[in-house]
Amino acid sequence: MASAAAQPAVIRIAAAIIVNAAGEILLVRKAGTAAFMQPGGKIEAGEAPIDALARELREELGFDLGREEIAYLGCRYAEAANEPHAVVEAELFHIRSDGPFTPAAEIAESAWIDPAAQIDLVLAPLTRGHVLGLAQSLASQSSAN
Numbered sequence: 001m002a003s004a005a006a007q008p009a010v011i012r013i014a015a016a017i018i019v020n021a022a023g024e025i026l027l028v029r030k031a032g033t034a035a036f037m038q039p040g041g042k043i044e045a046g047e048a049p050i051d052a053l054a055r056e057l058r059e060e061l062g063f064d065l066g067r068e069e070i071a072y073l074g075c076r077y078a079e080a081a082n083e084p085h086a087v088v089e090a091e092l093f094h095i096r097s098d099g100p101f102t103p104a105a106e107i108a109e110s111a112w113i114d115p116a117a118q119i120d121l122v123l124a125p126l127t128r129g130h131v132l133g134l135a136q137s138l139a140s141q142s143s144a145n
Contacts, residue, residue: 015040
């Protein structure tokens with residue numbers, strides 16, 4: 001009898017689509033990795049997604065959510081960028097802010113990108129498969145208002 005295929009590990013994360021006044025989104029790259037992705041990180045046991053996001057943004061970018069306007073965008077699934085045989089379950093949030101953002105902790109680099117332009121960076125599957133489209137949709141909603 002054949003055994004069932006192993007189910008991939010699920011990594012619960014909270015991540016932000018941070019959009020600046022120019023309509024660009026902020027991406028980060030962790031030290032020792034190639035893929036750029038949204039700021040955020042793993043949700044700890046018993047932690048609310050928004051609290052995880054606030055903690056990660058403070059630790060990794062020196063950014064305090066404070067009075068920023070935050071909108072919940074829902075949950076998306078994608079292949080994990082840095083962990084083989086795993087998927088991320090991402091609670092996504094939209095934040096409009098120009099920062100300041102200062103890479104710290106495991107963040108090696110950050111970049112502002114136009115989500116509608118040709119992107120010459122290695123992108124995490126979540127970013128490529130979900131976030132760029134969401135960011136473009138958010139931009140068109142903003143310009144319609």
